[in-house]
Amino acid sequence: MNSPDAIVEVEHLRKAFGELVAVDDVSFRVRQGECFGILGPNGAGKTSTIRMIYGFSPATSGIMKVFGLDFLDNMRAIKARIGVCQQENNLDPDLTVLQNLEVFARYFNIPRPVALERAAALLKFMALDHRRNARAIDLSGGMMRRMVIARALINQPDLLILDEPTTGLDPQSRHQVWERLEELRSKGLSILLTTHYMDEASRLCDRLIIMDHGRILVQGTPADLVKEHAGHEIIEVVEPEDRLRDYVKLRRLRHEDLGHRLIIYINEGDGLFREISDTYCNEGCIMRRATLEDVFLKLTGRELRE
Amino acid sequence: MRITPPDISRRFLRVWQRNLTVYQESWKINFIPPLLEPLFYLLAFGVGLSAMVVGIQYQGEAVSYLRYIAPALLAINIMNNAFFENTFASFVRMYYQKTFDAMMATPLSLDEIITGEIIWGATKAVIGTLLMQAVISLFGLITYPAGLLIIPLSFLGGLAFGAIGMYFTGIVKNIEIFNLPVFLFITPMFLFSGTFFPIENLPHWAQQIALVFPLMHLTAMTRALAFGVYDSSLLIGLGYFALFCLIFFPLALYKMRRRLLK
Numbered sequence: 001m002n003s004p005d006a007i008v009e010v011e012h013l014r015k016a017f018g019e020l021v022a023v024d025d026v027s028f029r030v031r032q033g034e035c036f037g038i039l040g041p042n043g044a045g046k047t048s049t050i051r052m053i054y055g056f057s058p059a060t061s062g063i064m065k066v067f068g069l070d071f072l073d074n075m076r077a078i079k080a081r082i083g084v085c086q087q088e089n090n091l092d093p094d095l096t097v098l099q100n101l102e103v104f105a106r107y108f109n110i111p112r113p114v115a116l117e118r119a120a121a122l123l124k125f126m127a128l129d130h131r132r133n134a135r136a137i138d139l140s141g142g143m144m145r146r147m148v149i150a151r152a153l154i155n156q157p158d159l160l161i162l163d164e165p166t167t168g169l170d171p172q173s174r175h176q177v178w179e180r181l182e183e184l185r186s187k188g189l190s191i192l193l194t195t196h197y198m199d200e201a202s203r204l205c206d207r208l209i210i211m212d213h214g215r216i217l218v219q220g221t222p223a224d225l226v227k228e229h230a231g232h233e234i235i236e237v238v239e240p241e242d243r244l245r246d247y248v249k250l251r252r253l254r255h256e257d258l259g260h261r262l263i264i265y266i267n268e269g270d271g272l273f274r275e276i277s278d279t280y281c282n283e284g285c286i287m288r289r290a291t292l293e294d295v296f297l298k299l300t301g302r303e304l305r306e
Numbered sequence: 307m308r309i310t311p312p313d314i315s316r317r318f319l320r321v322w323q324r325n326l327t328v329y330q331e332s333w334k335i336n337f338i339p340p341l342l343e344p345l346f347y348l349l350a351f352g353v354g355l356s357a358m359v360v361g362i363q364y365q366g367e368a369v370s371y372l373r374y375i376a377p378a379l380l381a382i383n384i385m386n387n388a389f390f391e392n393t394f395a396s397f398v399r400m401y402y403q404k405t406f407d408a409m410m411a412t413p414l415s416l417d418e419i420i421t422g423e424i425i426w427g428a429t430k431a432v433i434g435t436l437l438m439q440a441v442i443s444l445f446g447l448i449t450y451p452a453g454l455l456i457i458p459l460s461f462l463g464g465l466a467f468g469a470i471g472m473y474f475t476g477i478v479k480n481i482e483i484f485n486l487p488v489f490l491f492i493t494p495m496f497l498f499s500g501t502f503f504p505i506e507n508l509p510h511w512a513q514q515i516a517l518v519f520p521l522m523h524l525t526a527m528t529r530a531l532a533f534g535v536y537d538s539s540l541l542i543g544l545g546y547f548a549l550f551c552l553i554f555f556p557l558a559l560y561k562m563r564r565r566l567l568k
Contacts, residue, residue, distance in 0.1 A: 017568065054411050057568050076413045084411035090404035094328050103327055106320045107412035155412075 005032045006068070007159050007190045008053060013062035015048050015214075022048040024214035026062075030159075035181070035191040037201045037208035039292075041300050045214040046194035047087065047163055053192070054084045054161050067158065080108060083152035085162045089144040093137035097128060097147060100136055101154055108155040115154065122150040126180060142173030149180065160184065162193040166200060178203060198293040212300045222292050229298060230290035231265035235273055238284035247280065256298065265290065312559055313415040321409065321422025322429065329430075340383060340437035347379050348372060348445065351502075362504070365535055376447035377532035378501035380435055380456060381463070381525040387434040388464035389492060391427040392471030393484045399423075400475065406566065420562045424468040424555065431464025432457060449534035456531050463524045466547050469554035470520075476561025495521040500529075520550060 008030040015023035023045045030036040038046045051057045053066065055075050064071040066078045091100050098119055105115030123129045126146040131139060139147060145165065152160060165181070166174040181204055185191055195201050201208055202222045209219045218225055231254065237244060240262035248255050253272075254265040266272055273287040329336055352372045359371040399405040409419050435457060442448060448456075474487050498508065499521040505513050516522045523546045526539040 056407070056410055076415070079411065080413045082411075086404070086407060086411065088404050088407070090408040092324070092328065092405065093403060094331055099327065103324050104408075104412070106323060107317075107409060107414055109317070109320075109413075151408075 006030065007032050007066065008036075008192060009063075009065040009068075010049075010053070011063040013049065013052065013064065014060045015045070015052060015057070016060045021214050023052070026211070026214070026216055028209055028216065028219065030190060030192050031207075033185075033188050033190055034206040035185050035193065035204050037205035038192070038194045038211060039196065039198070039201050039208055039296065040194075040211035041196060044211040044300075046196075046211060048214075049211070050161055050163055050192060050194055054082055055079050080155065081157055082159045082161055083155060083157035085148050085152045085160070085165060087163045087167070089141075089148050091136035091139075091144060091147060091151070093135065096133050096135055097123065097139070098132045100147065101151060104151050105154050110155065118154055118156070122153055126150040127176070142169050142176065145169060145173065145177060146180070149177070153184075157189070159190045159192065162191065164194055164196070166195070166197065174200070198291060198296055202292045210296060210299055217299045218295075225295050226290050226292055230294040231267045232290055233266050233273075233287055234290045234294055235264040235266060235276060235285065235287050237262040237264070237276070237281060239282075241280055241282070244276065244280040247276075258302070263294075265294070312417045312421075312556070314417045314421050315415075317414055318418035318422040318425065321414065321419050322426045324405075325422070325426040326429075336433075337437060340387075340434040341441055343383070344376075344379050344438050344441045347375070348442070351375055364529065364533060365537070369533075372445070373447050373533075374529075375502055376442050376445075377456075377528040378499075378525045379442065380438060380460070380532075381499075381521060381528045382496060382501060383434050383438050384431045384460045384463040384524060384528075385467045385492070385495070385521050387431040388427040388467035389471040391430050392424060392468040393474055393487070394481065396423050396427075396472060396475050397478070397481050397484070400566075401481070410566070416563060416566055417559050420472060420559055424465060424472055424558065427468030427471065428461050428464030431460045431467070435460035448532045452531045452534035452536070456528050459524075459527055459531065462544075462547050462551075463520075466520055466550045466554065469551055469558050472558035473554055473561055476558060476565050495519045498522075499525050501525055520547070523547065 006029045008028075010029070011027045013023055013026040014021070026045070026049060028036070038049060040046045048057070052059045052064065053071075055071070055078070066074075067081060069078055071078060092103060095103060101119035101122065102112070102115055105112075105118070110118070123132055126149065128143060128146055128150065131143060136144070136147065149162070149165065152162075162181075166177050169177065178200065181191065181193075185204070191204070193204065205222060207219070207221050208225070210217045210225075218229065220228070238261055240257075244262065245257065248262070248264060256263040256265075264276070277285045277287075356371045362369055362371050362374045364374060406416075406419050410416060439448065439453070439456060443450075443453070474484065478484060498505070498512065498516055499519050500516070501521070505516045505522065508516065523539070523543040527543040530537050530539050
């Protein structure tokens with residue numbers, strides 16, 4: 001399993017907590033310079049997977065290589081080259097923004113002048129310059145998140161790992177985070193992220209896996225996955241009539257019947273839509289492009305995960 | 307479970323340094339308790355109680371009650387500084403602030419994080435001792451130069467109380483449960499370790515129990531040094547604390563691994 005451009009190689013990774021198997025036979029590769037996404041509903045095993053990759057929790061079994069190095073034998077060297085942005089905003093609340101970066105740089109044995117130089121550049125990059133002397137606890141949610149990302153970059157990592165980077169942020173903050181991450185990726189930084197936001201994954205990820213119940217369901221580029229599992233377009237019919245159901249079955253269209261809503265996956269143009277909307281639609285009937293969310297819901301089901 | 311040897315490099319100092327940085331942010335407030343506390347005690351015991359206490363002896367000689375309890379105040383201060391730092395304060399960092407989580411994503415190992423925390427607890431004991439001893443010395447209650455040895459002793463005592471504090475941090479479910487070791491371990495020691503009265507005043511069985519208390523040994527040692535007496539309590543105490551650390555430091559590492567490496 002040695003591919004020259006793989007930053008992360010994971011094979012048959014497994015993590016069990018007693019009886020509960022959180023990650024089951026997971027294999028994937030993250031290539032140099034790409035943004036790789038791990039998607040899945042709550043409890044799918046996303047966080048458990050990346051926690052093993054940044055050395056937070058030991059794998060039950062499986063092979064892991066990061067930067068081509070065997071993980072267990074080179075944990076310290078590997079951790080020195082990755083930046084991690086965990087789910088919680090675990091900044092030091094009593095310290096200022098700048099001090100947070102200085103203290104964190106010391107964990108990597110970065111000399112102080114270098115740390116200060118990098119901190120200044122990172123605060124500028126993350127638009128936190130004006131709050132450099134604010135206490136971390138006084139930052140807004142969006143600023144804290146940007147700050148955690150800035151902190152993860154203090155060691156100039158070769159791989160950035162983000163666990164749900166925009167969960168809980170307002171739309172403005174999310175877009176700001178996305179822009180920054182896109183900029184980092186365009187500079188060649190490899191990124192591994194988990195998310196349950198499909199718009200985030202479509203926008204940022206070059207390739208992704210969708211996980212559920214600890215296993216990988218599918219793997220590919222967002223566009224390919226949409227094409228393969230949801231078609232090009234989707235017709236949604238609210239309160240469908242039974243004769244539409246019959247029609248869909250007769251034409252053998254890929255569809256999902258949710259009772260009050262019928263979802264039809266189509267590859268053809270809008271001829272079919274016209275036919276359906278003219279003949280069968282009394283109330284709502286819309287056609288839209290298929291998205292990753294359609295793929296996700298189709299594969300992981302629609303029942304609540306709590 | 308597989309027992310792996312501790313993974314500790316000099317990098318643990320970075321954890322220590324982090325706590326120092328936070329401490330420096332509020333040093334003015336942090337300095338107040340060790341400066342005021344001995345004054346309160348000396349006032350209460352010196353003015354209030356002293357007149358009623360007669361016949362206190364140390365090494366066969368009559369001594370003033372103030373001189374008797376002054377070294378005990380230092381010993382209690384060492385215990386409290388390290389124990390509370392590595393229980394409540396470490397727990398807040400571990401559980402509420404997720405500081406350890408952030409550290410574990412860096413080249414630091416968990417063993418280094420815990421070591422840094424315990425060394426920091428011992429450091430706080432030293433800082434507290436320096437301040438408190440300065441105040442107590444103003445009243446002429448400590449003999450020098452022997453009294454200077456109390457400072458390195460405060461580090462050793464701090465290590466011991468920090469290690470056992472960290473052990474509790476590794477096993478408690480929530481922060482409320484610390485009240486249990488405080489009530490069952492710290493408070494009885496505070497009262498029955500030869501701090502405010504000689505343990506010889508206790509019934510024989512209670513004296514035997516007091517012998518296992520770390521605070522009993524620490525008080526005996528600070529008292530010997532404060533009086534400038536180099537007696538066997540110093541050697542016995544050194545052996546006791548070396549053994550204590552040898553047991554509770556690895557145990558703290560082990561319990562924290564079990565708690566955090568999942």
